Amino acid sequence: MRIKAVLGIWLLVITLAWIAVVPAGPGVQPLFDAQGAATGWWQLRQHALYLTGLWSIGLMALAMVLALRLPWLERPLGGMDQVYRLHKWAGIGAAVAAIAHWGSKESSGWIKALWGRAGKPEHDAVLPWLTDARGLAKDLGEWAFYLLLAMVAVTLLTRLLSYRPWRLLHRAMPLLFLALALHTAALMPLSFWALPLGLLMGTLLALGSLAALWSLAGRIGRARSHQGRIHAVRALGDGGPLAPVEVVCSLPASWPSHRAGQFAFVRFDRAEGQHPFTIASAPGSLGRSDQGEPLLRLVIKPLGDYTRTLGQRLRVGQRVDIEGPYGRFDGRGRQRRQQVWVAGGVGVTPFLALLEARQPGAAPARAHSQPVHMHYCTRDAARDPLLPRLRQLCAQAQPPVRLSVHDDALGQRLTPQALEATAGPLDIWFCGPQGLGELLAAHAGGTRAWRLHRESFAMR
Incomplete structure (x- = not known):
């Protein structure tokens, strides 16, 4: 909802600034004048363009x-994951508007x-000093438009490319923007550079x-990057090909520490990103x-290429670059609301950190915490390597955390309706499969007073 509001306000501000500088005329004209000329059509096309x-x-x-x-x-915006969601939808919106621009x-x-x-x-x-650049600007705009559509299509159809080629392709986006910025500056009517649109678009x-x-220079996140090393690495559970991998990293003194529930951008291989x-x-x-050196733990499930x-490539002592921390998934809510945590699969990892912050000896971190009912969804509880640790942490947590396990192997699937048993208004913190997240999001818009805090790691 927050992302839709930001995009709506952004487009509204641009539209109102454009309306303020549209040259005064006879108003909306009929599509055809008395002589049969398509004057109104031409006017409509120009405004849409x-x-x-x-x-x-x-x-x-x-x-x-x-x-x-x-x-x-x-x-x-509610965390860096939400910043990235807004980034993604702004790019998609730009492509849709570009299609409409091309159609006009x-x-x-x-x-x-x-x-x-x-x-x-x-x-x-147009601006006098860019008059001679109109032809070049038109050509750049057309080619940039086709490339923009291709890049957005690949981003949406993520299975077309693995992460590495997608990342390399996405790094061309700043070049496309620079080309389209020249296209805009060279072709925007001179009258549009008046206030307020001129100031807005110039900015x-x-x-x-x-x-x-800044992106092309490789400076993004540089000030928050820290070079560490792998302190320990082991496969959890049976150690099979699908077993989660626990990686403990040691970090330099420059690491600013983190809050339970946060995440970081991690690079084990410079070629991978x-x-x-x-x-x-x-x-x-x-x-x-x-x-x-301070230590932190990552739990990585083998979900992608x-x-x-x-698990086979990481070694103790190996360099690791960590940028962060980021995120606002703190598992806390308003005192008058019941706190409910919902985790699925590897989505339990932020909750492991939140539970560790509730263990004996972590009193300062519990200052604003409340009792919680946690729901954990697993494919097979008998073989889940994270479940024993989760049970132990919940049993010792203060304020208390009541754990309910939903074992898919036994047909115990969590539904939004099952959460209705918790009385009162709810603060629901969710991290897990997209399908369950969409169900909870749809239910949160119903009659019950739900507030859904959803961790989203769809970074492309």
Whole structure:
């Protein structure tokens, strides 16, 4: 809901700024005048052409700024995972607006074929020092449009490419923005540079271009990156190919520590790039290494082409680059609401950290905590390597955490209706499979006073 509101407000501000500078005229004209000229059609095409172009470049500028991973955006948007969701949907929105912009441009041929050129307005004047660049700007805009559509399509159809080629392809996005920024600056009518639209678009083009250059220089997240090493690594459970891998990392003194429930971008292989992983330990719960370095735990389930090979490739002493911490998944809510935690599969990792923060000796972290009813969904409780640790942590947690296990092997599936048994308004914290998350999100919009806090790691 927050993402929809941000996108709606963003487009509304651009639209109102555009309305403020639209040249005064006779108002909305009929589609055809007395002489049969398609004057109204030409006017409608021109308005659609400009407005959709402003929407597209405005959303792309937003996506470029969001890609910088600015920590101060986490509070208003609800965490870095939500910043990335907004980044993704801003990019998709930019592509949809670009399609409408392209359709408006191509409609010129249809109008000419049906009614001729009569009533077509003259080309608008542009910034004088960019007049000679109009041809280049048009060509750049057209090629950038096709590439933008291709990149968004690949992003949506994630199974077309594995993560590594997708990441390399996505790194071209700043170049596309710079091309489209030139397209916009060279073709935007001179009258549009008046206040307030001129100030708004000038600011967006400048911020988006700076963000694009910052990205191309490889500076994103550099100030929050820390070089550590692997302290220990082991496969959990039976050690089979699908067993989760526990990785304990030792970090330098520059590491600012973290809050239980946060995540970090982790890179074990420079050629592979970063991946987001939840920090599955509370601050200080693992103590320090023999060299006095703070330790933290990652629990990685082999779900993709990259994570399936980690168990065989990671070695003690190996370098690891960790950027963060990020996220606001703290498992806390308002005092008047009942706290409910819902975890599925490897989605239990942030809750392991939250539970460690409730163990004896972690009193400062419990200052604003409340009793919790936790639901854990597992494929097979008898073979789940994380369940024994989860039971132990819940049994010792203070304030108490009551655990309900839903074993899919026994047909015990959690449904939103099952949560209705918890009386009163609910704060639901969820991390797990997308399908269950969508069910809970749909139910949260019903008659019960639910507030759903959902951790989302769909970073592409």
